[in-house]
Amino acid sequence: MKDVIDMLIGMTGNVGEGGPRSSRPQAKHNAQRSFEVLLEADPEDTFPTAHRYAVALYTAALQGCSSTASDFYAELLAEETEDDTTEKILELARASQTPGPYGTFKEPDLIQDSDPGPTVHYCISGVQGIPPKLAAALEFSHLLSLHPRDASPQALLRLEEAGWNADEIVTLSQLVSFLSFQIRVVEGLSAVHEGGMREAS
């Protein structure tokens, strides 16, 4: 498969292939492997590919609203689903965008650095057309994407109550965390390319 980060950088009009990433070949190779392991599930996996794409779209749209990653995951999700799930996920992400990272510190001497903000509760309010297990994953993505320091055993319990087992929670955490890396590498290396062109001119 074509290297996804290079392709997403290409979609910004910048050069990915053969560019500056060649100095860190293992990082490049294993970022691609991470994509394949975390986004492309086996057909019988209990965390299906369509749900992984839905979490990816929500995460990318939430953290990097103008990122090419969000267009990419919207396309992948639309190919996997026949209804208007893609549009619904995008709407949820747009409605929940808050500049991050925020959150409350648990460390007593850091109270003055705390910056409390919203937590979303999709399960309680009910989200039409989105299965409860996926809705719980979107809640968790919101927490990790925008206010990871608010994480708690209680947040994991909400996942468990929605049907997530320990193995799946690890995969979901890796998925949202890896995407947080991927969209920053895309944005950062696109900026390096653009900034470099500017230096050269």
Add this chain to the structure above:
Amino acid sequence: MRYKSAQILEYENEITRPARFTQETLGWVPWLAPIPEEELTQGQREALIDDFRIKRPYFRLLVRNAAALEARTLTDKDIFQNEEGGLPLEDRELAATAASRLNGCVYCASVHSRKASHYSGRKAEIQQLLDEGADADLDPRWSAISHAAQLLTRSPLEFGPDQVSELYRVGLDESEIVDLVYSASFFNWANRLMLALGEPEVLSRRRRS
């Protein structure tokens, strides 16, 4: 420690939590049950890569998805340990510390501030970054690196060609800026895993040594 459910753990007064960001060695306790060492399969052991990781609850928890852990670790190693060209290791660790400070990962910040101090010998300045965060007044090169790592950590993302020009201005070259982007981005991966799945604890004097 008590079981909040069959798989979820919580800790009340039996652990001592850190009060602030620190360069001291901290421990980390999981909220989700790791795989016991004696139950690891050969495949899981291989995905853990290094012996020291087999001892850590964090890695034995992540090994529940062995292929994802292995890819994560190999990405980490290339970004922070590959000494062929690019950014000096101390500056990569500085970027990791700045990202961890902003996200609020006290555990990651402790590990990587210690490494930044070790490589650079500039423990007091690193402590200033931990104490003051974005307001820390470091030298122009370190300020630019720390600032860029913080912009890469914010969402919506705020790192663009102007920030790249600023990095050229303080003397970084393209391969160094690429390493900076990778280092800060990687900690936006690592911080989230550490924060999502457990919490830091202060180690007793005996366990620290």
